[in-house]
Amino acid sequence: MNPINLSSSFTSGPRVAFVTGAAQGIGLATAVRLARDGFRVVAMDRSGDQLHAEVARLAAQGLDVTAAVVDICDRAGLAAVLDAAPRVDALVCAAGIYNDAKLLELTDEKFRQMLEVNVMGTFIPSQEAARRMKAGGRIVTISSRGALGGTRFAHYVASKAAVIGLTRAMAMELRDAQIAVNSVAPGFTDTPMTRSAPAEMFSAWENLEPSGKAASPDEIANAIAFLCAPSTTFITGQTLFVDGGKSLGGLGI
Template sequence: MEARPVAFVTGGASGIGRATVLRLVDDGFHVAAADRDSERLDDLAASRDHITVHTVDVRDQASIARAMADYPEIRALVCVAGIYQPRAFEDITMDDFRLMLDVNLLGVFAAAQTVLRRMPGGGRIVTVSSRAAIGGTNFAHYVASKAGVIGLTRAMAMELRPRRIAVNSVAPGFTDTPMTRSMPPEQYTQAQALEPSGMAADPDDIAGAIAFLANPATRFITGQTLFVDGGKSLGGLGP
């Protein structure tokens, strides 16, 4: 039986990352899931065949390299790992801002640069940005980090065109994940009510878009950002 192509997913232990790992397995990949949460990684590995797990901090490029060294060839990289911290602009500290950039932006750079040593022509890199990249209140450092992911995605797409490596981003809207569920319940309910459908996206909704862009058949799509937010980013006046 032909070996499965390998996909490497950062932030794969929960939420959008976990849904993406499971979807890529269903699509025929062997998935290497990387995350800081070793307990959730073990649970993920036990849930399905064709998953291997690695405890990795995306701020540490050496730890990413050690995990990727197990795979001679990686056909797809999905960068999901990220953090979120609501805070009024005037209350954001320099340390807050640095941490947000270190995880959400430099973590993408570190994984993408490292994977290129193992990614053949025709490979796929999918970053996860956010609808927040177009603006928002009370998390300016998060907005800046996700806007940076979109810019980095476009720059990588241009530079990697000669190698036929497509680089795209998925920008989720408000999604039901452990991260958003960490909000106070009343804040979560208010956020849901602002969505066009009146509800949060399911992680599987985002994973479907990621899987589409990770598919080898999408060879002519690169440098794009796909908003998966139920249409909220369209703006305009609702009914």
């Protein structure tokens, strides 16, 4: 991790939000949205060059975003990033991975890696942030509509279902501290991760959506920002599906 000093960048007053996986996709869109909402944002990612390039671009637009290069499973590194800021008001766990594998071909290594990044990579930042939050803190995890099930990604389904369960458990333990913990479950979203699939596969996935197209990362960021807002005081332990209605199933009549 690169040494950073966030204290020199922040003064008391504005709320500070930390966003993991902020170099691209939903994490980047969330960093932008929260900065526009008045948060001072610490954008975290392990892809240093990409993260610094994006943060420089946002800073040129007048947005208050600082880069912190760190791995989400590196507890000591995360603690250092959190301690470098004067306060921790919100955390968004947007970092995660996905890969495709049939159940009978899925290896132990792939399964463990998925759980390590998607579940431990949510647990560790959330625990460290919660230890530093005061009343009014917000933690938003990113699960997935895929938690409801699907073919060719049992390991991903299991990891995102675990994130939903973890979110509920954290919300129950943190409610007396007045820290709200919620999850956003995106449907198929147009991100660099989904665009890495062959074009014909991406198109086929889009055709399965009720709207006939993928969500934009901004749509997901809007939901995340709602759950991070100081005015959203009576929602905790919930999972908000942002999937254009696909999770409803069935056909209208």
